[in-house]
Amino acid sequence: MKFITVALMLSLLLSPFQAQAQRIKDLASVQGVRSNQLVGYGLVVGLPGTGETSPFTEQSFRTMLSNFGISLDSSVKPKIKNVAAVAVHATLPAFSKPGQNIDVTVSSVGEASSLNGGTLLQTFLRGLDGEIYAVAQGSLVVSGFGAEGNDGSRIVSNTPTVGRIANGAVVERAVPSGLMQNDYLTLNLNTPDFSTAQALADVINMRLGGDPSKGTAIAMPMDAASVRVSAPRDQAQRVSFLATIENFEFQPAAAPARVVINSRTGTIVIGEDVKLLPAAITHGGLTVTISENAQVDQPNALANGNTVITPQSIVDVQLDDSRMFLFDPGVSLDELVRAVNEIGAAPGDLMAILEALRQAGALQGELVII
Template sequence: MNRLPHTPHDRRRWRAALYAVLTAAAASLLAVWTPAHATRIKDVAAVQGVRPNQLSGYGLVVGLDGTGDSSNAYTTQSLANYLQQMGLTLPPGVTVQPKNVAAVLVTAELPAFARPGQTIDVTVSSIGSAKSLRGGTLIQTPLRGADGQVYALAQGNLVVAGAGASAGGSSVAVNHLNAGRIPNGALVERAVPTPLLIGETVDLALNAQDFQTATRVAQAINRAIGDGTAQALDGRVVRVRAPLDPNERVAFLASLEDLPLELSAPTAKVILNARTGSVVLNQAVKLAPAAIAHGNLSITISSTPQVSQPGPFAPPGAQTVVTEKADIQVQQEGGKLLEVEASAQLADVVRALNKLGATPQDLLAILQAMKAAGALKAEIEVL
């Protein structure tokens, strides 16, 4: 067991060592509690005009193992046109059977600031009767933007995440075989002009419309750089005065993105997905006191076929008649009247809803009824 120092020299050494330990501990605590992951301007806004662009094109996938388009006219015509461009003209009356060829649509996303010579990923999807694109190769396909200009050229071997087999009239497939990707399969040929370096100001577009967030973004920029630098135009756009020199403007925007931002509580919202029954609540949702009664109603309909045959003395032409006898049963479970207390935290809201014992599908109706009654303090968005 260690004993406390007795001599003055030992006590000074002990105090110095203790101070070093406490200093290191304080530094580690500050590192933990420093808002390194605090909200920054780049988390809620982006420079307006700096965005990706969608590209698409029509092409052919070759090299398939008999799983291509069987008898599509446009596939045959596309293949004949391609062979003609290569200097091969088919004799009159000769038709191409493109069992190893498939007509496809090629899509890609051109990132912001992409320059000629860079590569991007492409997605290839069959538009004909091809059974599988596995093992195919996309021949050179121009990718165009919304203005009709060619911005990239795509070509390469497809990667299809799936497999399939057939025998004796039966078939099985794992995943989807009529779509695939080509990593770095397109070469950028044209750059998209950006308004980043044009004008004396730069507009920051918020990810979600909110007047309070726009005002706080402008205030954070003015506190860090100077009054009059930023101005909130509306609930979506903040206009910032930026340097005219391109190098200075890029560094200026980089410093803006890392400015810390204090956000207010989010808008209380409940997201309901009627197709899957998913219910998502954010932390701002609150409940007012309410009483809820919920019961399940089940209806069962069964049908029994009954055959009526002609008797021994039936007139000529009498036929056997098949009728259906329907039996309908209605069963309703008695719902209990439950009292839901006022809740100010998300955990309390979840606990109160769990008392009902309702399924997610039932919660869709319950939450909508609570909203109509004024007991649910949140916006409801149905997907």
């Protein structure tokens, strides 16, 4: 099993890289067309005794009753173990219109042990500007559960204090879009790259007849992440224009030479253009085994002595067979991976070798450890 990661990585490196053209819509987004985060505070009721009696839950409960014209004396302490205070959040997609529905996530903010079986009461969801953009309400779907015994023992599966309500919020207000604010559109690359930005502008100019040398460019790269495109002012024409150019295909630039290591899972991803400078590598391991063997000393039957137990330690040191690899200039990392894999090294050994190569300045590429 320890060779799986190295072998898989080796097979990926040895397979031929097939560069393929991609659509603009898969590599870039339109500036101003974005989703918005909404958040609210509410109450979940109907819980089977898994709620809470925290001060802010009691205050929220009293406020809710007062909204219905019911007032409680301050000396009265309501038993509200079937009520829980919750935070409600949702994402409002771009171009959402009043009357449409969106999903919401409900999370306990107090001491409630479970939201299973609860119902969220009407909750206002607000944006960064403090305005109400949606109203949430409905029955929760909770995937987790918990059980507790009288002796304090407890078992919990998944997260019973978080639930979802599909289509649980109704949009009440649309967010203004920045799609029609200027005489041009800005396309933002998902991964900034100067070469890709230039290639994107070139394909739009070529397909739509723009010529930067004559001052008639339709698309112009602004930086490594943005390309400005002249667009019609009419709304219907602009939508049609976007529908056309987002399906243009072009060849993005090759990714930078980079090695990404996940130290927690042992996953190693090596980019195609990563190269090695001349280097000699040796890697071995030292195994130390310590065992205890107690010796019993029994005195002579005619002597007045006591039985004595003498501890005896055995230390065994074993040095694994290590080999040295010598690489010529410009060798790619797939040859290094092949060599390491042949001697049965684990992914952790390869991580150590890559880090040592970076410190020695023999790794042509960025080493990213996550």
